Each structure stands twice: as structure tokens, then as C-alpha cells.
Amino acid sequence: MKQTFTFKRVGCIAASAVALAFAATSHAKVDGDTIILGAAISLTGKYSSNGVNAKNGYDLAVKRINEMGGVKVGGKSYKLSVVYYDDESTPARGAQLAERLIQQDGVKFMLGPYSSGLTKAIAPVTEKYKIPMVEAEGASRSLFTQGYRYMFAVLSTSEQYLGSAIDLKAEMFEKMGKKPSDVKVAMVFENDPFSLDVRAGCVEDIKRHGMKIVVDDKMPRDLNDISATLTKVKALKPDLLLISGHEKGATTATRQMKDMKVSAPMIGITHCESGKVVEQFGGAADGFLCPTQWDETLTYKGQYFGTAADYDKAAKAAYPQYKVVPYQMAQATAAVLVWKDAFERANDFDTEKLRDALAATDMETFYGKVKFSTAGNNVAKPMVLRQIQGGKYKVVAPTKWASAPLIYPRKAGN
Amino acid sequence: MLDNLSLLAQAPVLNIQLLLDGLFIGATFALAAYGLALVWGVMNVKNLCQGDMVILGGFITVTLAHNGIHPIFGLPVAIVALFVYGWIVYRLIICRVIERDLFTSLLATFGLAIVMAQSMNLIFGPEVTTADSGFETRTLFDGLVTVAEIKVVSLLLAATLATIVIVFMKRSRMGQAIRATAQDARAARVMGIDTDRVYQFTYALNAAICGAAGCLISMIWTIQPFFGITHSIRAFVIVTAAGFGNLFGVILAGFGLGFAEQYSGFVLGAQFQQATVVGLLVIVLVVRQIQQARHRRAVI
Numbered sequence: 102m103k104q105t106f107t108f109k110r111v112g113c114i115a116a117s118a119v120a121l122a123f124a125a126t127s128h129a130k131v132d133g134d135t136i137i138l139g140a141a142i143s144l145t146g147k148y149s150s151n152g153v154n155a156k157n158g159y160d161l162a163v164k165r166i167n168e169m170g171g172v173k174v175g176g177k178s179y180k181l182s183v184v185y186y187d188d189e190s191t192p193a194r195g196a197q198l199a200e201r202l203i204q205q206d207g208v209k210f211m212l213g214p215y216s217s218g219l220t221k222a223i224a225p226v227t228e229k230y231k232i233p234m235v236e237a238e239g240a241s242r243s244l245f246t247q248g249y250r251y252m253f254a255v256l257s258t259s260e261q262y263l264g265s266a267i268d269l270k271a272e273m274f275e276k277m278g279k280k281p282s283d284v285k286v287a288m289v290f291e292n293d294p295f296s297l298d299v300r301a302g303c304v305e306d307i308k309r310h311g312m313k314i315v316v317d318d319k320m321p322r323d324l325n326d327i328s329a330t331l332t333k334v335k336a337l338k339p340d341l342l343l344i345s346g347h348e349k350g351a352t353t354a355t356r357q358m359k360d361m362k363v364s365a366p367m368i369g370i371t372h373c374e375s376g377k378v379v380e381q382f383g384g385a386a387d388g389f390l391c392p393t394q395w396d397e398t399l400t401y402k403g404q405y406f407g408t409a410a411d412y413d414k415a416a417k418a419a420y421p422q423y424k425v426v427p428y429q430m431a432q433a434t435a436a437v438l439v440w441k442d443a444f445e446r447a448n449d450f451d452t453e454k455l456r457d458a459l460a461a462t463d464m465e466t467f468y469g470k471v472k473f474s475t476a477g478n479n480v481a482k483p484m485v486l487r488q489i490q491g492g493k494y495k496v497v498a499p500t501k502w503a504s505a506p507l508i509y510p511r512k513a514g515n
Numbered sequence: 516m517l518d519n520l521s522l523l524a525q526a527p528v529l530n531i532q533l534l535l536d537g538l539f540i541g542a543t544f545a546l547a548a549y550g551l552a553l554v555w556g557v558m559n560v561k562n563l564c565q566g567d568m569v570i571l572g573g574f575i576t577v578t579l580a581h582n583g584i585h586p587i588f589g590l591p592v593a594i595v596a597l598f599v600y601g602w603i604v605y606r607l608i609i610c611r612v613i614e615r616d617l618f619t620s621l622l623a624t625f626g627l628a629i630v631m632a633q634s635m636n637l638i639f640g641p642e643v644t645t646a647d648s649g650f651e652t653r654t655l656f657d658g659l660v661t662v663a664e665i666k667v668v669s670l671l672l673a674a675t676l677a678t679i680v681i682v683f684m685k686r687s688r689m690g691q692a693i694r695a696t697a698q699d700a701r702a703a704r705v706m707g708i709d710t711d712r713v714y715q716f717t718y719a720l721n722a723a724i725c726g727a728a729g730c731l732i733s734m735i736w737t738i739q740p741f742f743g744i745t746h747s748i749r750a751f752v753i754v755t756a757a758g759f760g761n762l763f764g765v766i767l768a769g770f771g772l773g774f775a776e777q778y779s780g781f782v783l784g785a786q787f788q789q790a791t792v793v794g795l796l797v798i799v800l801v802v803r804q805i806q807q808a809r810h811r812r813a814v815i
Contacts, residue, residue: 145633147741149641292786319786323745325643325737328536329780329788335659336522336529352643353737360663360735362652377642 130209131179131450136172138183138440139208141198141223143215146190150348151375151429152215155238157420158433159183159212165405165415166437172444179444181437188214192222199226208232209452212436215429217241217259217295224252233456235443237436238429240394241298245476253459253477255435255468259295260302261484262392263343265498266369267306269390269486270341273367273509282311287339287365289330289354291346292319299345299371315339320346325353331363344370351376359385366510369486374427379492388511389489395428395468396485396496398504403466405438412467425494435468519782532660533777539666541773542673543731545766547746548753549677550724556759557697557717558613560620564628566746568722571631572597572729573738574639577646586646586734590672593726601722605715613714628743635740646733669731676727680720681762693717697759745789752796755803 130137140159143152163181171178184206188195195214202208203226211227213220213236220239224247227234233251240259244252271281286307290300297319307314315337318330331354334342342365344354351372358364359382373379373391395401397413406412412434416426423430439462444450447458463472469482486498488507495505523529547569554562575596576589608627612620650664684690695703696713704710732738732746753772757764772792779791 145636147636147641147739149636289785318780318784321786321789323742323789325739325742325745326540326776326788327780327785329533329777330785332529332532332536332781333519333522335532335661336526349643349737349739352645356645356737360652360666361661362654362658381645381647 130207134171134178135180135182136174136210136444136450137206137208138181138210138212138437139202139206140183140212141186141188141195141202141214141219143190143219144185144187146188148190148215148219151238151427152188152190154375154427154429155215155433156185157416158237158430159437161416161419161430162405162434162437162441164419166441169405172441174444174448174450181441183212184208188219190216190219192218195219196222196226199223203227203230203232209450210440210455211235212433212440213237213239213254217244217298218293220244220252221294224249227251231452231456233452233459235436235439235459237432241295242302243294243298245474245478249477251456253439253462253473253479255439255471255479255482256394256432257482257484258478259298260305262299262371263303263345263369264306265392265484265486266343266367266390267303267310267312267341269498269507270367271310271312273507274340282313284310284312284341285315285337285339286312286341286343287316287334287337288314289316289318289320289327289342289344289346289350291350292321293347296345296347296350296371303343312341320350320353325349326357327353328357328361331357331361334365335361335363339365340367341365342368344368345372348372348376351378352381355382355386355389364511364513368511373487373489374425374494375429379489379494380424383492385513386489387491387513388508390497391487391489391494393428393485393487393494394482395431396487396494396502397426398496399469399485399502401465401467401469403438403464403468406434406467409467431468435466435471438466438468439464439471523781526659528656528659529781531656533781534774535660535662536666537774537777538770539670539735539773540776541770542670543728543735544746544749544753544772545769546673546676546731547725547728548750548757548769549680549762549765550721550728551750552754552757552759552761552765553693553717553724554721555754557693558609558714559617560609560613560624560718561617561751562721563621563624563747564631564743565721565725565750566743566748567628567631567635568597568601568725568743569729569732569746570738570740570743571600571635572726573646573733574635574729574740575726576730576733577644577738578639580646580733586648586730587668587672589646589733590727590730593730594723597726597729598719598723600726601719602715604722605718609718610711610714628747632740632743639740641740643737643739644733645737646730648734663735666735669735673728673731676724677762677766680724689713689716748796749792752792752799755796756799 167180171180186198211234215238217239235253237255242258242260274281290296355378369390378386397409399409402408443458447454472481474480487494488497497507551565572593575593576586579589580586612623648665652663692708692713696710753768757768780788
């Protein structure tokens with residue numbers, strides 16, 4: 102009797118050990134008919150508005166792919182699923198979570214976090230474990246000079262953000278019979294990796310045209326006052342004002358330019374949409390040139406969401422809180438589409454084969470063409486410049502996709 | 516840097532802009548700093564969540580403004596709400612750490628600052644927002660100097676609030692009790708003052724002052740759940756420079772900091788605006804240390 106009891110106990114322990122083993126692998130690369138992708142994303146902390154936009158983009162893509170038959174690998178159809186962890190908008194936490202996803206959860210296919218800073222923290226981890234990552238929210242040029250082999254980005258890099266505004270300015274000056282080298286430029290950039298990379302791109306373009314930089318200030322991360330800098334701008338009357346500092350930069354600058362009645366014939370500013378400058382300041386934001394990775398009026402088209410306009414509709418139907426679909430969401434969706442395409446072309450779950458398949462990506466999506474350089478950035482899609490006209494975002498450059506002519510010089514409304 | 520200095524020399528009227536902006540923001544800094552001086556002086560609690568209370572006051576104002584209530588009416592709401600909040604926080608947390616050593620209260624308020632910032636992030640969202648007063652901006656000297664009316668209004672409001680607090684501290688029974696407790700808590704207890712109640716009131720009053728400062732800041736600047744720390748640092752710099760129990764010194768230091776920020780932002784660039792604040796703190800600490808060393812020698 103006693104012996105049977107012991108047997109039972111051994112059986113119990115063995116069963117729980119097996120159960121544990123299963124539990125440990127339940128999040129592994131492929132679980133039954135589900136492919137598990139992993140992502141650390143900013144659900145809390147200062148990047149959480151765009152972190153949530155990115156997550157919504159991932160989720161929308163996963164839902165659509167699963168509805169349309171999933172991913173076919175080796176003649177079998179798999180569903181997609183994403184494991185998320187909240188990185189609290191801090192790079193150190195992001196790197197920790199990437200380790201956790203790969204080491205503990207056994208994730209073999211990664212999606213990127215939000216922001217260049219977080220991507221910079223996570224990429225060395227994915228490289229160390231040779232885990233391929235498709236990222237959609239890290240645009241810093243410096244991400245693509247490290248020789249990373251396993252990181253691929255669907256978006257255009259940071260130096261292109263305000264470059265077209267500078268070219269446009271030079272063009273305008275030439276039209277008016279003036280020399281582009283007479284253009285005076287004022288620059289206000291946040292002191293973070295992304296904004297400084299945007300700045301580096303601008304400085305190159307400014308040099309190319311021989312323009313003069315009259316103000317070159319850098320906003321500290323926690324500062325919400327640039328009135329002293331704007332006083333300089335007011336006194337020096339630059340022809341072109343360039344501002345980049347995520348949402349905070351856009352909101353603070355617009356607020357204080359409105360209060361101090363500071364303007365310039367041309368103003369290029371990043372993150373207008375996520376900084377909600379139109380919603381918060383109305384006419385004071387009119388005439389701003391805002392670079393965007395994507396716009397719903399572009400004529401891009403792909404298999405899964407149809408045209409850019411179709412994606413816009415689908416996104417608004419799934420998330421009615423969006424009045425304007427942020428490009429951060431669209432590019433996140435594109436990253437999942439790239440994964441799906443790579444799985445099917447590799448026809449295997451081996452990470453090396455998948456890496457090669459990703460590197461060979463050449464596809465069209467609603468977000469634009471995707472083709473990676475050897476450094477991993479997308480070289481097939483240009484940056485688009487939109488101007489706020491009467492509270493609406495209108496594409497003004499490149500001319501191929503322009504939906505409205507540029508209003509120059511800028512006229513602020515009320 | 517030299518370019519910017521020569522710009523100031525060429526157009527001296529720009530100085531007026533910088534001084535005015537320094538004055539407007541200095542007033543709100545002084546308000547938050549006075550609250551800190553009160554808590555620090557009376558209770559010996561270095562309230563590290565000072566800036567987060569400011570931001571909370573700002574969010575209350577912004578929320579009301581988004582619901583169609585003019586932000587100026589947010590001022591009394593923010594004051595009352597933060598007073599109640601301060602009262603509750605004192606009962607839950609501060610009263611347990613007040614008798615302990617300095618480190619305990621520092622840790623407790625630092626922890627509270629983190630919890631507050633994250634909670635505001637969850638409740639109000641991480642967007643950078645602002646309360647629009649709808650007031651006009653006036654231009655002087657051919658548009659070289661601009662004065663937003665709201666900044667003048669907030670300066671007047673800050674002055675009114677400061678006057679009310681001063682009169683309250685001088686005249687009312689509670690004000691006298693607070694001052695007595697600050698001078699010598701044991702003697703005050705012997706004289707029949709309920710020091711626990713005084714502490715509780717002081718902490719709540721500080722929170723209310725922060726709420727008012729936050730309301731003003733949300734109308735003249737922008738706020739975001741994680742902006743609290745810079746306001747805390749500013750308040751600490753001002754109080755360290757002015758010393759507690761010296762309201763006039765706090766106001767002066769507040770304005771001084773406002774001017775220093777504006778001028779360093781103009782001459783050295785925005786990247787040195789915050790560095791100047793922290794740099795000033797270091798200088799103030801060094802000077803104080805030297806003063807104290809001399810004082811100690813004199814006593815010996």
C-alpha cells in the first residue's frame with residue numbers, strides 16, 4: 102500500500118516536471134500552429150503614446166494576417182502572435198526585456214521597440230544571440246553604422262527628416278532670384294540620439310547649399326521652455342527655422358512661438374501629428390512643414406491592406422480614437438508584413454535562413470516599398486513632407502505625390 | 516556665445532524681453548519654492564515630490580480647461596484638490612516618516628514622486644499639454660518684445676497668493692502655531708500646540724501652493740507627467756540659496772533663477788539653461804559651506 106502511494110507521488114512529480122517543461126517552451130519560437138514574435142514596447146513612461154501606436158500597428162497586422170489565412174511555412178498554415186513587455190520607456194529596461202524574451206521565453210523572432218534610443222539598447226542584445234529583428238520605430242542614422250547583421254528597419258532614416266525642407270527652401274530662394282547661400286537657418290534640436298541625428302542630416306544639407314546657421318540650440322530632455330532661444334530667433338529673423346524634439350519639442354515650440362509671435366518664412370518641425378499641434382493650437386500651427394514616413398493619400402499598395410487609404414480606413418475602424426492615423430502605427434504594421442513575407446520565402450524557422458530572407462526582402466506594401474540596404478535600413482521608400490494648411494495635413498513634397506501646392510512664405514492663422 | 520552677447524549689445528531692447536520672461540517664470544518658481552521652504556523649515560521634510568505636485572495641479576487645470584472651464588477658474592479647484600491630497604498623503608505616509616532620520620523622508624517622498632509621475636501618466640496620458648487661456652499677446656518695441664497677457668495675469672495671481680499666505684502666517688492662529696512649531700517643536704508642544712495637526716496643515720498647505728503654481732505653469736508653459744523633477748530641482752535651488760523662514764529671500768532667489776535661466780538660454784544656448792540651474796546649486800552649496808565654516812570658527 103505504502104509503495105503504491107510512493108509510486109503515485111513519483112508519477113505526480115514526473116507529470117508536473119513534464120508540465121513545467123511544456124510551460125517553459127510554451128512561448129518558444131513556434132508553439133503548435135502559432136508563430137510567436139516578441140517585442141519590448143513603451144506602454145508606460147514618456148514614449149507611451151507612440152509606444153501604444155506601435156503596438157496597435159503590430160496588433161492590426163497580426164489580426165489581418167491571421168484572418169487572411171495566416172503564414173504558410175512548409176505547406177502548413179501558422180497563426181501569428183506577439184508577446185509584449187512594457188519597457189517603461191527606459192533603454193536599460195528594454196535591453197533587460199530583450200534578454201528575457203530571448204533567454205527565458207525562447208522568442209526567436211523580434212519586433213522593434215519605439216524610439217531610436219530603445220532600439221539602440223535592444224539591438225546589441227538581438228545581435229549577441231543572432232536573433233533577427235524587424236524594427237519600425239528607430240530612425241536614427243547611427244543605428245545603421247554599427248554593422249548590425251540581424252536588424253532590419255522598414256522606415257526612412259533620420260537624416261532625411263528635414264532634408265527636403267532645406268532643399269525646398271533653396272528652391273524657393275532660387276525662384277525668387279536669390280542665392281540659396283544667403284539663407285539664414287535657425288535650428289533648435291533636442292539633446293537625444295534621434296534629434297541629434299536629424300540635426301546632423303540638416304547640417305550636411307545646409308553645408309551643401311552653403312547656407313548660414315545663425316542659431317544652433319539644443320534643448321535638454323526635461324526642459325519645457327525655449328523662450329530665450331525664440332527671443333534670439335525673433336532678433337535674427339532667420340529664413341528657415343528647423344525644430345525637432347519629439348512631441349515635447351513640437352508642443353513647446355508651437356506654444357511659445359504663438360505666445361511670443363515668433364515666425365519664419367519657412368518652418369520645418371518633426372512630430373507635429375503626435376505632438377497634436379493642430380488640435381492644441383489651431384491656426385498657430387498653420388504653415389508648418391512636417392516630415393512624415395507615410396501619408397494616407399500616397400499611392401502605395403500592397404497585398405494585405407490594399408492602398409494607403411484602405412489602411413487608413415481599416416485602422417480607424419479598429420481604433421476609432423484616431424482622427425489622423427499616426428505613421429508610427431502604419432510602419433509597425435509594415436514590420437509584421439515584412440516578417441510574414443520572410444517566413445514564407447525562407448519556408449523555414451531557422452534564424453539564419455530567416456535573416457537571409459529578410460535581407461533579400463523586396464516587396465510592396467501600403468506603407469511603401471521595402472528593400473533593405475546591407476546596413477539594414479529601407480532604401481526604397483522616400484520621406485514625405487506635409488504642410489499644415491487650414492488645420493489639414495497636405496503633402497507638398499516630393500512633387501510626385503503632392504496633394505497641394507506649398508504655401509510660401511508661411512502664413513499663420515488664428 | 517560672443518555673437519549672442521553682441522546681439523544683446525546691438526539690440527538692448529532684447530534685455531527687456533529676457534527680464535520680463537525671467538520675472539514671469541521666476542514668480543511661479545518662487546511660489547513652489549516657498550511651499551518647499553515651509554515644509555522643510557517646519558517639518559524638516561525635504562519634499563522630493565514637490566515638482567510632481569506642481570504638475571498634478573497643472574493637470575487638474577488642463578482637464579478642466581478641456582472640459583470648457585476657463586483655466587483661471589482651475590486655480591481654486593487645483594488649490595482645494597491639492598490641499599485635500601496633501602492632507603491624505605500626510606496621514607498615509609508623511610506622519611510615519613517625520614520623526615525618522617532625514618534619509619527615510621527623502622526616500623519616502625522620492626518614491627511618492629515616482630508613483631505620482633507614473634499615475635499621472637496612466638490617468639492623463641503622456642502627451643505634452645497646455646491650458647489655453649485664450650488671452651492675446653501684446654507687442655512692444657516694433658514686435659521685438661512680446662508680452663503674453665496670461666503671463667502678466669499669472670504674475671499678479673502669484674503675487675496675490677503670496678500676499679495671502681504671508682498675511683495668514685502672520686495673523687492667523689494656525690499661522691502663529693506653524694511659526695512656533697518651526698522655531699521649537701518641543702516648546703510649542705509644551706505650550707499646548709498640537710504639533711501633529713500643525714504638520715498636517717503645513718504639508719497640505721504646501722501641496723495647495725504647489726497646485727496653484729502648477730495651474731499657473733500649465734497656462735504659461737507646457738506640462739507632461741514627467742516634467743516634475745525639473746520643478747523640484749528649481750525649488751531646491753531656490754530654497755537652498757534663500758534659506759527657509761525667509762520669504763523675501765525666496766522671492767528674490769525665484770526671480771534671480773528666472774533671470775539666470777533666460778540669460779543662460781540666450782547667451783550660452785538652451786542646452787545650458789538647466790545646467791545653469793544645477794551649476795548655481797553647486798555654487799550656492801559651496802558658498803554656504805564656507806560661510807558655515809567661518810561661523811563655526813567664530814563660535815569656537
